[in-house]
Every structure is written in structure tokens, then in C-alpha cells.
Amino acid sequence: MLSRKELFKDTLKKAAHAWKRTVELHLTEEEANLLRLYIDQPGYVDLHWVMFVPAIKGQGTEEQQKKWLTMAYKFQIIGTYAQTELGHGSNVQGLETTATFDPSTDEFIMHSPTLTSSKWWPGGLGKTSTHAVVYARLITEGKDYGIHGFIMQLRSLDDHSPLPGITIGDIGGKFGSGAYNSMDNGVMRLDHVRIPRDQMLMRLAQVTREGKYVHSDVPKQLLYGTMVYVRQTIVADASRALSRAVCIAVRYGAIRKQFGSKAGGPETQVLNYKTQQSRLFPFLASAYAFRFVGQWLKWLYTDVTQKLESKDFSTLPEAHACTAGLKSVTTSATADAIEECQKLCGGHGYLNSSGLPELFAVNLPACTYEGDNVVLLLQVARFLMKTVSQVASGKQPVGTTAYMGNIQHLMQCKSVVNTVEDWLNPAAIKEVFEARALRMAVNCAQNISKAPSQEEGFEAAVAHVQLIIVTKFIEKLQEDILGHGVKEQLQKLCGIYALHLIHKHLGDFLSTGCVTARQGSLANERLGKLYAQVRPNAVALVDAFDYTDHYLGSALGRYDGDVYSALYKEAWKDPLNETVVPDGYQEHLRPLLKQQLKLSRL
Numbered sequence: 236m237l238s239r240k241e242l243f244k245d246t247l248k249k250a251a252h253a254w255k256r257t258v259e260l261h262l263t264e265e266e267a268n269l270l271r272l273y274i275d276q277p278g279y280v281d282l283h284w285v286m287f288v289p290a291i292k293g294q295g296t297e298e299q300q301k302k303w304l305t306m307a308y309k310f311q312i313i314g315t316y317a318q319t320e321l322g323h324g325s326n327v328q329g330l331e332t333t334a335t336f337d338p339s340t341d342e343f344i345m346h347s348p349t350l351t352s353s354k355w356w357p358g359g360l361g362k363t364s365t366h367a368v369v370y371a372r373l374i375t376e377g378k379d380y381g382i383h384g385f386i387m388q389l390r391s392l393d394d395h396s397p398l399p400g401i402t403i404g405d406i407g408g409k410f411g412s413g414a415y416n417s418m419d420n421g422v423m424r425l426d427h428v429r430i431p432r433d434q435m436l437m438r439l440a441q442v443t444r445e446g447k448y449v450h451s452d453v454p455k456q457l458l459y460g461t462m463v464y465v466r467q468t469i470v471a472d473a474s475r476a477l478s479r480a481v482c483i484a485v486r487y488g489a490i491r492k493q494f495g496s497k498a499g500g501p502e503t504q505v506l507n508y509k510t511q512q513s514r515l516f517p518f519l520a521s522a523y524a525f526r527f528v529g530q531w532l533k534w535l536y537t538d539v540t541q542k543l544e545s546k547d548f549s550t551l552p553e554a555h556a557c558t559a560g561l562k563s564v565t566t567s568a569t570a571d572a573i574e575e576c577q578k579l580c581g582g583h584g585y586l587n588s589s590g591l592p593e594l595f596a597v598n599l600p601a602c603t604y605e606g607d608n609v610v611l612l613l614q615v616a617r618f619l620m621k622t623v624s625q626v627a628s629g630k631q632p633v634g635t636t637a638y639m640g641n642i643q644h645l646m647q648c649k650s651v652v653n654t655v656e657d658w659l660n661p662a663a664i665k666e667v668f669e670a671r672a673l674r675m676a677v678n679c680a681q682n683i684s685k686a687p688s689q690e691e692g693f694e695a696a697v698a699h700v701q702l703i704i705v706t707k708f709i710e711k712l713q714e715d716i717l718g719h720g721v722k723e724q725l726q727k728l729c730g731i732y733a734l735h736l737i738h739k740h741l742g743d744f745l746s747t748g749c750v751t752a753r754q755g756s757l758a759n760e761r762l763g764k765l766y767a768q769v770r771p772n773a774v775a776l777v778d779a780f781d782y783t784d785h786y787l788g789s790a791l792g793r794y795d796g797d798v799y800s801a802l803y804k805e806a807w808k809d810p811l812n813e814t815v816v817p818d819g820y821q822e823h824l825r826p827l828l829k830q831q832l833k834l835s836r837l
């Protein structure tokens with residue numbers, strides 16, 4: 236119910252309080268991250284910690300890190316990540332902002348040469364950030380060396396006014412009433428702003444005092460390293476958002492009753508309807524699947540980072556493909572699922588008090604930020620095409636593409652499934668997912684020379700990423716899992732996750748010959764049985780997410796199930812209910828009613 240200005244100020248207040256507590260309680264970096272997470276309101280601090288600091292860590296020299304991170308860690312400066320422009324977001328190499336080296340003063344001149352080169356979108360830029368890592372085309376000795384990162388001070392540290400030559404503001408209201416409107420996404424134009432040479436982030440390349448451009452021995456793709464890092468955190472974020480929506484819809488489904496038995500007995504909980512289960516339980520399974528794959532991705536990222544530190548860059552392409560693909564598939568699935576959960580809760584799901592509209596509006600842009608989901612999957616497709624061609628030339632693939640090394644078998648194998656129970660076998664499931672992913676990638680690679688098809692590449696990428704998620708779920712179940720019966724429940728969810736994908740993408744599985752129509756129908760039968768088996772534990776499986784009512788923010792998802800009183804109470808809090816007779820009655824309603832009454836008497 237807050238206005239945009241009030242909402243923004245509230246975000247500043249919460250962030251300042253969180254920082255105060257972080258200092259007072261001597262929180263570790265991880266604890267401070269959690270504190271921000273549970274404040275649960277997008278704000279400038281996200282950009283500061285999740286993008287500005289990592290960009291300097293990844294692209295700054297040791298000396299630069301020492302200088303800037305010391306201030307950033309103490310919040311003496313607030314930073315953002317200013318990459319996207321009005322004219323270009325996905326096409327990073329198409330950015331237009333220039334950083335021209337002037338050897339006479341040992342400075343870079345930062346400039347926005349066109350309207351479309353205005354920086355547009357960076358979070359916290361609009362009203363808050365004092366500094367930014369700004370991405371611009373480096374020009375020295377008359378030559379354009381492409382996009383590089385530069386640290387710029389944007390606002391005075393005394394009175395917060397923009398520095399000379401910098402025009403800066405907020406880009407305006409966004410989707411939904413609250414949601415991402417707590418963030419001051421900004422616009423910025425630069426008019427020949429001078430910064431010292433040593434504010435170019437120089438780990439990847441340097442410009443000497445004389446203006447010579449010198450490459451480092453690290454790959455230029457490290458320029459994109461911050462995005463790899465953030466995409467990895469977004470997967471965990473998507474799993475959290477999805478689990479919140481599912482928690483609301485499952486709990487409400489257990490409370491909501493519609494239609495009775497013919498004999499006039501009690502009405503049926505909507506969660507008991509098969510159609511409700513087949514729509515909702517795949518989301519429950521996905522929430523767990525995304526959590527496990529997110530944990531694995533975090534491990535992969537840490538592993539790659541350690542390798543990079545010792546100058547082993549070999550796993551960078553795979554890390555890029557995994558983070559891009561998983562960010563894309565999990566955020567798209569999550570946005571769709573939250574929207575569907577709204578429908579699963581019927582009319583009440585459409586109320587703000589259900590918590591679902593806000594959850595949807597906050598998570599929808601994750602499909603776009605940190606890389607449009609389609610653009611990212613096309614990157615995965617490119618990686619797959621390269622891998623297929625390496626396999627063809629005898630190279631053994633590793634990591635998440637290791638399965639492609641089994642090409643002889645996977646290109647011609649037939650699924651062993653013969654009964655409904657056979658679909659309980661993880662090896663049988665994994666084999667059909669591997670065969671589907673490989674055959675789609677190979678078909679795409681073969682067709683590329685004839686008529687390049689983006690769609691085919693996109694579909695092959697989706698199949699590959701789904702295989703990763705299924706595989707990581709299966710691997711998770713091979714670990715020791717504490718708690719009586721917990722593993723059995725997770726096995727059921729793993730089955731649901733995999734089999735609902737077979738159901739949804741049956742066309743792929745059939746057309747690539749991985750399963751027959753009969754096996755597809757056995758998978759559906761198995762899926763129906765799994766839904767029935769999960770039903771008794773569905774509420775416990777969402778309680779296990781351990782969300783407080785406060786964090787869930789939903790009248791429908793309350794732990795105590797007292798849904799109707801909560802809805803009723805929430806309604807009365809609406810500002811429209813502050814007066815019995817609404818504002819506007821005297822000016823607009825009364826004259827209208829009186830006029831009509833007069834007319835009717837004539």
C-alpha cells in the first residue's frame with residue numbers, strides 16, 4: 236500500500252538497519268547475506284554485494300581490490316553494476332559508451348555519445364549508488380579495443396549530488412504495485428567525464444602510461460565473470476521463490492473444499508482432486524529439484540573459481556553453459572509455476588493478501604535480468620554444438636557433457652522400460668534423458684550445415700539442462716539422507732520431476748526414438764500413482780521448507796490453516812475501507828445517482 240517514494244524510503248531504512256545489526260552482531264559475510272535475503276525486498280544493497288563487489292574481485296588487480304573493496308566492505312561507498320544501455324542489453328559487445336584514453340592527462344574520458352548509449356536499468360543507480368563499475372568501449376591510440384570495466388564515482392560523498400558531467404535518475408515504475416519498485420533502477424548519461432587511468436579494472440588487460448593496450452594471460456571471457464557468479468545465485472533464488480509459491484498452494488489446497496460427496500458427506504479438499512495434483516505436484520518436485528541442482532551449481536562455481544586462481548581456465552566454458560542454462564530453465568519454470576499457483580488457489584490467489592501476485596512480480600524479471608533466458612539457452616546450444624564436434628573428432632567430453640562420450644550406445648539404445656514399475660528405476664530414467672539430449676544435440680549439429688535453426692538449438696539446450704537437473708536429483712538420493720522415510724519421499728519427488736518432463740516433452744522423446752508411445756503411457760500411469768503416494772505427505776513436504784508466516788506473507792499459506800479469518804482481516808486493512816463512504820462520493824457518485832433519480836421521475 237506504500238507509494239513508490241514511501242516504498243523506496245522504507246527500503247533505505249531496512250537496509251540501513253540491517254547494516255547496523257550486521258556490524259553490531261559481527262555477522263559473517265554468509266550471515267549478512269542471509270539477513271538481506273530475509274528482508275526480502277529488492278534494493279540497492281543487492282547490487283552492491285552481488286555485483287559491484289564481485290566485479291571488482293574478479294576483474295580488479297590486487298592493488299585495485301585493496302583500495303576499492305576496503306571501502307565497499309565498510310559501506311563507505313555504495314556500488315552498482317552499470318552494463319546495460321537503452322539500446323543494448325543482450326548484445327554486450329554492442330554497447331556504445333566510450334572510455335577514451337587521454338595520455339596528456341593520464342585519464343579516461345567517459346562519454347555517452349548517443350541517446351541509446353545511456354546506461355539504463357542498473358539497480359541502485361537511480362538514487363543511491365555513489366560508485367559503479369561502468370562497462371564501456373576502451374579506445375586508445377585511436378583504436379577501439381571493445382568492452383572493459385571501469386570504476387567511476389557518480390555522486391558526491393558529502394551531499395550525494397551527481398558529479399559534474401553526470402546526469403542520473405530513476406527509470407520509472409515497474410510491473411506490479413510493490414515488487415521491484417523498491418529498487419531504484421537507473422538511467423545515466425556521461426558527458427566527457429574524466430577518471431584516472433588506474434580506475435580501469437586491469438586484471439584482464441592494461442593501458443600503460445603511454446596509452447599502449449596490453450593483454451593479460453587470462454581469457455577475455457573473464458570480463459563476463461560477474462554474470463556467471465550471479466546466474467549461479469539466481470538458481471538458488473528461483474528454487475526459494477518456487478518453494479514459497481508451492482507452500483502457499485499446497486497448504487491452501489488442504490484447507491479449501493469444493494463440492495461434496497453425493498451422500499451429502501463432507502466436501503472434498505481441492506488438493507485431493509487429481510487435476511489439482513497433476514498441476515501442483517510437479518512444482519513441488521521442481522522446488523526440491525532446483526534446490527539440489529542449485530547446491531551442486533554452487534559447488535561447481537567454487538571449483539571453477541579455485542581453478543581460475545591457479546590459472547586453469549579449462550572448465551570456464553562448462554561453467555558458463557551450466558550457469559546460463561540452469562538460470563534460464565529454473566527461472567522460466569518458476570515464473571510459470573508461480574502464475575499457475577495463483578490459478579490453483581482460485582479467486583483468492585488473485586488477491587494481494589495471498590502473497591502470490593507480489594511473488595510473481597518480483598521473480599518475473601529474473602527471466603530477463605542477468606541475461607534473457609532465450610539468449611542464454613542459445614549460448615548453451617553453442618556449447619553443445621562445439622562439444623558434439625569435439626566428440627566427432629575423438630575428444631572425450633567431461634563434466635556435464637561426459638554422457639556424450641557414450642555416443643555409440645545412446646544414439647541407438649531402446650528404453651528397457653516394460654512395466655509401470657520399471658519407471659521407478661533411476662538408471663532407466665537417466666538413460667532416456669541422456670539419449671534424448673544427445674540425439675537432439677546431434678540432430679541439431681547435423682542440420683546446422685543445411686539450414687541453421689535457432690529453435691532446434693534452443694530445444695536441444697533445454698533437453699541438456701533438464702538432464703543435468705534430473706541427474707543431480709538422482710545423485711542427491713545416493714547420498715546419506717537423515718530422517719526416517721525422508722529418502723523415500725524424495726525418491727517419489729525425483730520420479731515426479733523426471734516423469735512429468737517425459738509427459739510434457741513426449742514429442743521429443745518419441746521423435747528421437749528414446750521411448751515408444753507405450754512406454755510414454757506407462758510413464759503417465761506411474762506419474763498418477765506417484766501423485767497419489769505423495770498426497771498424504773504433501774503438507775509435510777512444504778512445511779519442511781520451514782518458512783515463517785511472516786516470510787511467506789500469505790493469508791492462504793498460513794501454517795495454522797486459519798485462512799478465512801486471515802483473508803477477512805486483511806481485507807479490512809485496505810485503505811479503501813478506511814471510510815465507510817468512499818472519497819469521490821460527493822463529486823462523482825452522488826450527482827450521478829441524483830441525476831438518474833430525477834430522470835426516472837420525469
Ligand SMILES: CC(C)(COP(=O)(O)OP(=O)(O)OC[C@H]1O[C@@H](n2cnc3c(N)ncnc32)[C@H](O)[C@@H]1OP(=O)(O)O)[C@@H](O)C(=O)NCCC(=O)NCCSC(=O)/C=C/CCCCCCCCCCCCC(=O)O
Nearest residue numbers: 281318324325326327328456459463468471555604605606
Ligand atoms: C553471452 C552473450 C550473449 C555473448 O554474446 P556474443 O556477442 O555472441 O559473444 P561474445 O561476447 O563475443 O563472447 C563469445 C565467447 O565468450 C563466451 N562467453 C559468453 N559469456 C560468457 C561467460 N559469462 N563466461 C564465460 N564465457 C562466456 C561465449 O560462449 C563465446 O565462447 P566461444 O567463442 O564459443 O568459445 C553476452 O553478451 C551476454 O552475456 N549477454 C547477456 C547480458 C547480461 O546478462 N547482462 C546482465 C546485466 S546485469 C543485470 O542484469 C543485473 C541484474 C540485477 C540482478 C540482481 C540479482 C539479485 C540476485 C539476488 C540473489 C540473492 C542472493 C542469494 C544468496 C544466496 O542464496 O546465497
Ligand SMILES: Cc1cc2nc3c(=O)[nH]c(=O)nc-3n(C[C@H](O)[C@H](O)[C@H](O)COP(=O)(O)OP(=O)(O)OC[C@H]3O[C@@H](n4cnc5c(N)ncnc54)[C@H](O)[C@@H]3O)c2cc1C
Nearest residue numbers: 316317318319323324325356357358600603604605606609
Ligand atoms: C529488473 C531488472 C533489473 C536489471 N538490473 C540490471 C543491472 O543492475 N545492471 C545492468 O547492467 N542491467 C540490468 N538489467 C538489464 C538486463 O540485464 C537486460 O534487460 C537483459 O540482459 C536483457 O537484455 P535486453 O533488455 O536488451 O533484451 P533484448 O535483448 O532486447 O531482448 C528482447 C527480445 O529479443 C530476444 N533476443 C535478443 N537477442 C536474441 C538473439 N540473439 N536470438 C534470439 N532472440 C533474441 C529476447 O529473447 C527477447 O525476447 C536489469 C533488467 C531488469 C528487468
